[in-house]
Amino acid sequence: MPRILLIEDEAAIADTVVYALETEGFRVTWKTLGREGLALLREGGLDLAVLDVGLPDGNGFELCKQIRTFSQIPIIFLTARSEEIDRIVGLEIGADDYVTKPFSPRELAARVKAILKRSGGVAAPVVGGFEIDRERSLIRYQGQRLDLTRYEYLILALLLGRPERIFSREEIMDRVWSDPAESFDRAVDTHIKTLRAKLRAIREDEEPIRTHRGMGYSFSGAVSEA
């Protein structure tokens, strides 16, 4: 039974969401504060999070960024305003999907199902030779488990999540580092370098992480498909 975390401060909305998801066979834990949800996420064991944008103890976008520093759990936003949607659609903050209030509970349940299916749910998804187990924060390459540092894992998981999408160094910093101001820009390059060495040790003839001069890095999903 997939476990969903709902962070929403309005009881009426939360009730509807909990009912809709539990009817579909999900187990839902409801929290009204961002910090309560965050604490629960740190414990692990959750399959997906539904976040309200406006929370009593902060902004859902900031919360999402914080979550992304340690977890790649799929995130769906409940949002009210169209300008918020633009930011989510741009995926600047690392969300997987959104629904606009007022929404149909059935639609939300359908989105949850679709994302869990896409992100693997129980079975880990395989992309271009990579297999990501987001719940346990581990990645296999060509069937071999990669021994990664926390930052290497977060960078690789970020790139793998959006094949062919170019991430600038600033974006990687912003989404991977909890306090980007404390790190040097070059840190991204350093981690990419060690990451590549680890991938090359497994398969020498492929370069899944591509450098785009002056732009950033991308994961080339097609490389190991052949």
Ligand code: CA
């Ligand atoms: Ca709210």
